[in-house]
Amino acid sequence: MEFYSLKMRASQHVGEGANAHEQHISGAERIVNRDSVEAVCSAMVRRAMTHSKGNPDFINVKIEKVQENDIQILKALPVTRIDVETSKQGLDKAFELITPLMGSGSSTSSAEHIEKLRDKLQELLCETYPMRGAMLYDIATGERLEPDHERGVRATYMDALHSSEVDGKKNHFNEAIVLATKVANAPGMVAELCISDDPEYVTGYVASKKLGYVRIMKMKTLGDENGGRIFLFDSNKAKVEDCIEYLQKKKVLVEIPPSSNA
């Protein structure tokens, strides 16, 4: 079968003079068979042109042929969900799940140490809010490893296996389970923490090979535009170059069992 990768990003020019910049409006990516390229491409353009964030004045669609034997097929992480009443409870739950995984860079696991890691995660999360991609944080050294801190690192070249969907609308869960599964399989990856930057979407997740994909149904308050991703990496386990290469270059299709959205 012949496969193609399609990537779309749309932005709008905002501000004037020294404040002028391109504001991100919408982005999407797929890996589909040849027959679906045209339909998926127009659905992407529709998505960009009808986005609630505004009318784009720049849309870039990139279409590339992908060799079938370069594609890795992965099974989706198993999905569980945690219902919470408040975003504070949701964040606490996320930190509680992640902090024990951050221990390998350190020799202590006292309550005080866990509290420190929790504060660190909270601080890192706030630093991701203005970033376009994810933060790549080394739990062994406490260093940020993104080559460009403003841009962050982006996981790309991925889609759901057998996805025939050409609908232009964003499905947060479907896109996130694909991305989280790819990220969890990157060399040296320990865990991921994600909060959507969509003000209308309050569900976030933590994910790792150990935890699976844990949906936390409320991680921020409705209307809040802040969101971000942290990839927790352990440089004792792999080279950062290999991790970034996998995230940005490896082509991955994720097998999602029916009704896996917990």
Ligand code: PML
């Ligand atoms: C995003 O908006 O890119 C993040 C989506 C998080 C999805 C969480 C879920 O519904 O499981």
